[in-house]
Amino acid sequence: PHIWLGFALFTALLCVATxxxxxxxxVKDAGAGKKLEFDYNAADQVTQQRTILADGKVEQKVxxxxxxxxxxADETTTFYGPTGKVRRTIKTTYDAxxxxxxxxxxQFDETGKQIAGHRLIHDPMTNVYTCAxxxxxxxxxxxxxxxxxxxxxxxxPVEKFTSAEVVKHLNAARKAxxxxxxxxxxxxx
Numbered sequence: 001p002h003i004w005l006g007f008a009l010f011t012a013l014l015c016v017a018t019x020x021x022x023x024x025x026x027v028k029d030a031g032a033g034k035k036l037e038f039d040y041n042a043a044d045q046v047t048q049q050r051t052i053l054a055d056g057k058v059e060q061k062v063x064x065x066x067x068x069x070x071x072x073a074d075e076t077t078t079f080y081g082p083t084g085k086v087r088r089t090i091k092t093t094y095d096a097x098x099x100x101x102x103x104x105x106x107q108f109d110e111t112g113k114q115i116a117g118h119r120l121i122h123d124p125m126t127n128v129y130t131c132a133x134x135x136x137x138x139x140x141x142x143x144x145x146x147x148x149x150x151x152x153x154x155x156x157p158v159e160k161f162t163s164a165e166v167v168k169h170l171n172a173a174r175k176a177x178x179x180x181x182x183x184x185x186x187x188x189x
Contacts, residue, residue, distance in 0.1 A: 034059070041066070045073070057084060071098040085112060099124035106134070114139070120146070 026038045033054025041047045043066070051060040058080050064073040072094040079088040091104045100122050107116040117134035119141055132141040161169070 057082075067096075070094065070096045081110070083110070085110065095124055097124070117141070118144070 023042045023044075024040045026040070028036045028038070030036045030051065035052045037048075037050040037052060038046050039048040045064070045066050047064055047066070049062040049064075050058055053059050060080065061078045063076045063078075065076070066073045074091070074093045076089065076091045078086055081087040086108055088107045089105070091102075092100070093102045095101050101124065102122060103118070103120040105117050105119075106114055109115045114134060115136060119130075119132040121130045122128070123130075129146040131144045131146040133144040134140075135142045
């Protein structure tokens with residue numbers, strides 16, 4: 001019984017490993033001695049893109065995670081330093097409707113210690129952004145104000161009206177509607 005369990009586990013792992021390999025790799029010239037390599041899966045989707053320097057070292061790598069039913073792939077971009085160590089990573093995520101849901105960035109020094117970073121989380125249903133920045137003293141993420149801009153400005157403040165102002169606006173709307181009806185009726189004659 002243990003042999004069959006081991007064989008089944010080995011077979012399952014072999015299938016998963018086989019599916020994770022690229023179906024094809026396409027290489028393109030990027031100029032200045034650099035080249036771009038693109039790995040494609042069986043569905044002809046790019047699963048990884050690499051920028052290779054003239055000396056053969058990887059300068060940048062982008063991994064694409066294609067999830068079933070999602071319009072846009074999540075991306076993880078990794079930047080490498082001259083020694084081949086990871087200098088910076090950025091992961092960008094989307095929901096099934098292609099709405100931006102988050103960005104997680106990390107920056108490292110030559111020893112591999114994290115020296116900077118941020119987390120930006122977006123709830124597309126409420127359009128609320130939550131931000132956090134890397135704190136080098138505590139070596140953790142601390143809540144931070146989100147940058148202002150078109151996407152992160154948040155909802156416009158709600159105007160408050162008194163009941164007298166509401167009645168005034170309703171009467172003006174009724175008067176405009178009556179005028180429009182009379183104008184349309186006179187044009188129909």
